Amino acid sequence: MIDFLDVCERAETGPLMTEKDFELKVLIPGLRGVVSEYGIQYDSEKPVPADDELADRMYEASVDYLTRVGVYCQDTNRVIQFTEEEIRDAVESAPGRCFTGEGKDASVFRVRQPDDATPARCHVNWGTVHSSREMAVDIMSTNVSHPEAKAISISSVNKTVRGRQVTAGSPLEMYAGIRAVKVARDALRRAGRPGLPMMNLVPAAASAVTTIGASGPQFGARPTDGWIIGIISENKLDYGAMNKVAYLLNWGANIGAQGAPSLGGYSGGAPGTAVVNTAYFLLGLVGMQADYHLCFPIHFRHGCCSTRDVLWVVSTSSQAGSRNIPVPVIWLGYMAAGVNTKMYFYEAAAYLLAACTSGADAVKMPTPAKGVKVDASTPMETRFGIEMVKAASRLDRQEANELVLKLLEMYENRIPDAPEGDRYQDCYDAETAKPGEDYVRLYNDVKQELTDIGIPLG
Amino acid sequence: MKRDEIFKTLKNAIIEGDAAKAKQTAEAAVEAEMDPLEAVELGLAQGMEVVGDRFECGDAYLPELMMAGDAFKAAMEILRPELMRQKKETSVAGTVLLASVKGDLHSIGKNIVANVLETHGFKVIDAGVDNGALQIIEEARKANADAIGLSALMTTTMPAQKGVIDALVELNVRDQYQVIVGGGPVSQKWADEIGADGFGQDAVQAVELLKSLLKEQL
Numbered sequence: 001m002i003d004f005l006d007v008c009e010r011a012e013t014g015p016l017m018t019e020k021d022f023e024l025k026v027l028i029p030g031l032r033g034v035v036s037e038y039g040i041q042y043d044s045e046k047p048v049p050a051d052d053e054l055a056d057r058m059y060e061a062s063v064d065y066l067t068r069v070g071v072y073c074q075d076t077n078r079v080i081q082f083t084e085e086e087i088r089d090a091v092e093s094a095p096g097r098c099f100t101g102e103g104k105d106a107s108v109f110r111v112r113q114p115d116d117a118t119p120a121r122c123h124v125n126w127g128t129v130h131s132s133r134e135m136a137v138d139i140m141s142t143n144v145s146h147p148e149a150k151a152i153s154i155s156s157v158n159k160t161v162r163g164r165q166v167t168a169g170s171p172l173e174m175y176a177g178i179r180a181v182k183v184a185r186d187a188l189r190r191a192g193r194p195g196l197p198m199m200n201l202v203p204a205a206a207s208a209v210t211t212i213g214a215s216g217p218q219f220g221a222r223p224t225d226g227w228i229i230g231i232i233s234e235n236k237l238d239y240g241a242m243n244k245v246a247y248l249l250n251w252g253a254n255i256g257a258q259g260a261p262s263l264g265g266y267s268g269g270a271p272g273t274a275v276v277n278t279a280y281f282l283l284g285l286v287g288m289q290a291d292y293h294l295c296f297p298i299h300f301r302h303g304c305c306s307t308r309d310v311l312w313v314v315s316t317s318s319q320a321g322s323r324n325i326p327v328p329v330i331w332l333g334y335m336a337a338g339v340n341t342k343m344y345f346y347e348a349a350a351y352l353l354a355a356c357t358s359g360a361d362a363v364k365m366p367t368p369a370k371g372v373k374v375d376a377s378t379p380m381e382t383r384f385g386i387e388m389v390k391a392a393s394r395l396d397r398q399e400a401n402e403l404v405l406k407l408l409e410m411y412e413n414r415i416p417d418a419p420e421g422d423r424y425q426d427c428y429d430a431e432t433a434k435p436g437e438d439y440v441r442l443y444n445d446v447k448q449e450l451t452d453i454g455i456p457l458g
Numbered sequence: 459m460k461r462d463e464i465f466k467t468l469k470n471a472i473i474e475g476d477a478a479k480a481k482q483t484a485e486a487a488v489e490a491e492m493d494p495l496e497a498v499e500l501g502l503a504q505g506m507e508v509v510g511d512r513f514e515c516g517d518a519y520l521p522e523l524m525m526a527g528d529a530f531k532a533a534m535e536i537l538r539p540e541l542m543r544q545k546k547e548t549s550v551a552g553t554v555l556l557a558s559v560k561g562d563l564h565s566i567g568k569n570i571v572a573n574v575l576e577t578h579g580f581k582v583i584d585a586g587v588d589n590g591a592l593q594i595i596e597e598a599r600k601a602n603a604d605a606i607g608l609s610a611l612m613t614t615t616m617p618a619q620k621g622v623i624d625a626l627v628e629l630n631v632r633d634q635y636q637v638i639v640g641g642g643p644v645s646q647k648w649a650d651e652i653g654a655d656g657f658g659q660d661a662v663q664a665v666e667l668l669k670s671l672l673k674e675q676l
Contacts, residue, residue: 028521168561168614264519265566372643
């Protein structure tokens with residue numbers, strides 16, 4: 001079993017090469033090799049395959065891939081390598097659970113299995129930006145008012161500090177990071193859930209110094225919250241990420257490794273992206289001492305997670321991970337369409353069916369409008385997500401596959417020109433924090449449509 | 459190897475991303491005293507075009523683009539000295555300096571744009587990630603670039619795109635470069651607000667945009 005100081009040492013002693021050589025001579029041929037040798041093939045008619053043998057083969061391919069490729073340290077230009085034995089040891093030693101939250105909101109974040117009748121853990125809210133503190137508090141406190149909500153991703157508040165635009169790595173980013181944590185804890189108190197874990201600390205912080213600085217307990221963060229540390233796509237780390245790991249290990253706080261392989265990027269098509277996504281669960285354990293994982297395989301051109309091939313990646317890598325790698329994973333999906341559009345709900349239903357029936361341990365309520373529009377989320381999407389999680393727990397992978405195929409017919413060809421949708425203030429009453437009549441009507445219509453095609457909602 | 463066979467093999471070496479084959483065939487072309495410019499235009503460039511088209515249709519991804527680019531460079535190492543000796547020049551659609559702006563460590567989108575531009579005959583200088591405004595401008599000057607492409611994937615790094623344009627204005631060199639912007643949260647509205655010359659939703663749009671912006675200039 002290796003520890004994090006071993007990883008730091010390898011970052012200084014591993015094979016020296018340029019980043020380009022790592023990509024062209026190590027990563028791409030290594031991945032192509034395992035995809036071919038393990039016979040990983042994408043089947044567009046089965047976005048949710050019920051195939052345990054494929055899942056286990058995917059796992060073996062991911063172990064082999066990480067052994068062949070390792071992870072590139074951008075600060076030292078060296079490859080941190082792991083042996084197969086070290087990877088399998090890390091899997092064997094993984095606890096399969098993560099302790100989160102405090103007081104009556106304390107909970108154990110556990111792993112699930114494909115076709116599991118226990119609903120996936122509901123992770124509410126989004127790390128996206130809201131234009132005012134009041135709006136962010138209203139939305140966060142409404143989202144956590146559902147008893148099913150077991151964890152939250154906290155919002156970013158405003159893109160400015162005293163009228164100046166917040167820029168990455170600047171002192172203003174530190175102010176904004178601290179503000180986001182304080183506002184969120186206040187929102188949780190207001191909702192009567194002050195102990196709920198914040199699992200995406202610190203949102204919108206590009207620099208390690210902001211993440212570490214804004215994490216001081218005096219601002220409201222606790223070790224039972226969770227910190228997201230991103231693996232740089234693909235198979236790369238830098239000292240910024242490694243500094244966060246070092247800090248959190250010394251504190252004893254929950255470390256969340258984040259992997260977001262880009263379908264169409266270095267990992268190529270769906271088979272390679274699924275292998276890389278599975279390998280990132282392993283990299284989190286062996287290279288980052290992660291307690292949990294957050295992932296969002298994403299389509300390189302459309303910037304969303306609801307395309308047919310990405311759903312296959314979500315399903316197969318979730319099955320591979322949940323059957324073989326005991327680390328709890330939060331699945332995050334970016335939808336192409338925005339708030340108050342039927343298309344958003346079709347995409348979200350497809351994503352949640354694929355993830356939940358494939359053994360996703362936790363799902364974040366799918367993010368509208370690719371997560372890039374300010375104020376583009378409301379509590380209505382949370383309500384829908386929670387209902388869908390329950391519905392999915394009543395289905396198995398085969399049933400989910402049939403439903404996902406029907407849903408894809410309803411939205412797939414509109415992905416390139418998906419409707420951007422409304423902002424919170426366009427479809428909610430900002431005074432009372434209640435949805436407008438139009439949005440309630442659309443919600444009820446969609447729910448009826450989805451029930452009619454066979455999704456067991458309510 | 460016959461002349462037509464050499465063109466075909468060069469083209470296929472690019473499509474297959476086979477750098478060794480591209481180099482070996484380029485050597486055969488030089489040995490056969492073929493026109494090096496024809497070897498580029500009727501062999502290598504045609505292969506690049508096929509890979510670019512496949513990417514646009516969704517039949518190829520970043521690895522295929524990168525490997526094609528690598529094979530192209532391997533062949534050019536053999537052909538370039540011949541081109542220089544014979545005082546011949548390959549046509550270039552334009553020189554573009556690409557960079558992820560200050561604070562932004564994301565590179566995949568930028569790298570895809572770089573590779574697609576290369577398959578369409580642009581000369582690309584990739585400044586990498588986390589570049590300050592003056593660093594980008596200096597790189598563009600050194601490369602004698604026609605255009606600067608600025609990538610930002612976070613709302614907190616978008617202002618750095620404006621920072622580069624403001625610095626170009628302040629240094630009185632704004633009119634020397636076409637500036638295009640891109641990245642997840644970036645939009646046409648943002649491009650207009652900060653005074654960019656254009657916005658590319660994806661790599662394919664970026665190519666079309668640069669072709670049209672540089673058409674009059676070159």
